[in-house]
Amino acid sequence: MKHLKIYFSVFIMVMALASCNSNKTEKISDELTGFQCPMKCEGEKTYAEAGSCPICNMDLQPIEMQEDIVIDEDGISEESIFNLTSTWNTEEGEEIQLEDLKGKTLVMVMIYTTCKAACPRLVADMRNIEAQIPKDNLDNLRFVLVSIDPNTDTPERLKAFAIENFMDGEQWTFLQGTEASVREFANVLAMKYKQISPIDFSHSNIISVFNSGGELIHQQEGLGVDNKETVESILELTQ
């Protein structure tokens, strides 16, 4: 197992070199622990303990094992955001790559914590969406809030923001990148923003839904709009 990890990180390093990316490529081991049916009879459903799949009776496999098997050049589709190799800090102070979020449906939005106008409404929209998702589906779901303002929004600040806004649960993740990685990520979402004063940004309000492979499935634009379609697409992906 240890060896596998080493091989894997070497592989990542080589890939990063080949793509001529100067980002640091330290790979932090996956936090994901759990078991899953190798046939994925129940989609991405995971179990806390080893056992057998209630549908096909095959032995459940540890998820980490699967990750290692799946990840090769074709493990990530061409349209997947996991092709981005930048490193991000979470509100818990961990360093991750987007790929570490693989396996869960992702609902992503870009905000900044000093925002007074649109972001509180965007955050409310996110909570509103979360409230419409049944508890069972939440296990397969992550709400990811990416800061547009990486200079101000340190992990500590993001953590404080999370607590303040009742978004400190497992399913919420906040990310701090660098100016370059944020710009790149925004471009993947086709999201526009501009710093208009030291503490203020003008930005488009887009909530994006990605499937467990990191492919963009749905985008909701605007504030306080009807989120029925967004919720539907999330439910479909997390079933």
Added chain:
Amino acid sequence: MKTKAFSLIIICCVFQTFMFGQTEGMVFIKGSRYLPLYGRDSTVVEVKDFNMDIYPVTNKDYELFVEKYPKWQKSNVIKLFADDSYLANWKNNLELKDDQNSNSPVTYVSWFAAKAYCECQGKRLPTVDEWEYAAMADETTKDARVKPSYNEQILAWYEAPRSNENIIGESPKNAWGVYDLHGLVWEWTLDFNSVLITGESRKDVDKDSDLFCGSASLNATDLMNYAAFMRYAIRGSLKAKYSMKNLGFRCVQDINQ
């Protein structure tokens, strides 16, 4: 005496490495403050000193790049980073179509590809503010925006068809020594997505009234600079994976202090 000669040699060496290698094919642009069409709070922006490529990146340059980095070849590029028209004027992974000129600016490249190209050379894409700063010069003046002839010339180009097929370096260089900022193709900028004047921003943006089309131009700082307004408008309509016939790029480099 000996130590003096020695230090002189050292200085020469340092100076030389600084002069060459760093700036081959680039010119020095002295930074300053200026008032762009759209800046932060419509006030002056500050541009630091930087080096800029004298010419836009050509088809020939790009051929060398994809040879070295197969990941950016036409059939290998992943969909996240470029749309279907990526390098549409190439006949295969390594060659241009026969009717294309290798000294024309490379086009049909996405923002991701342009960014990777510059990074692979230890450079980067210019910001909108840097690009506009270098581009407001005409042949003799560094800020020619007040001259009627400056705008007329650019607008005349906007009307000329198929200018992307012309070759680089044919029109006179500007006061900085940079060629073809106007006249051949539009160019990618690092933060092109920072401009919010597209139709969609009407509903998206918290400051909508001052950033939408007609009202945006009224709010712009210089109503005469219609050409610049068109550039900002087109940037606002782009997505990073778009590859377009009349959109190329050039790189810049920070000055190491």
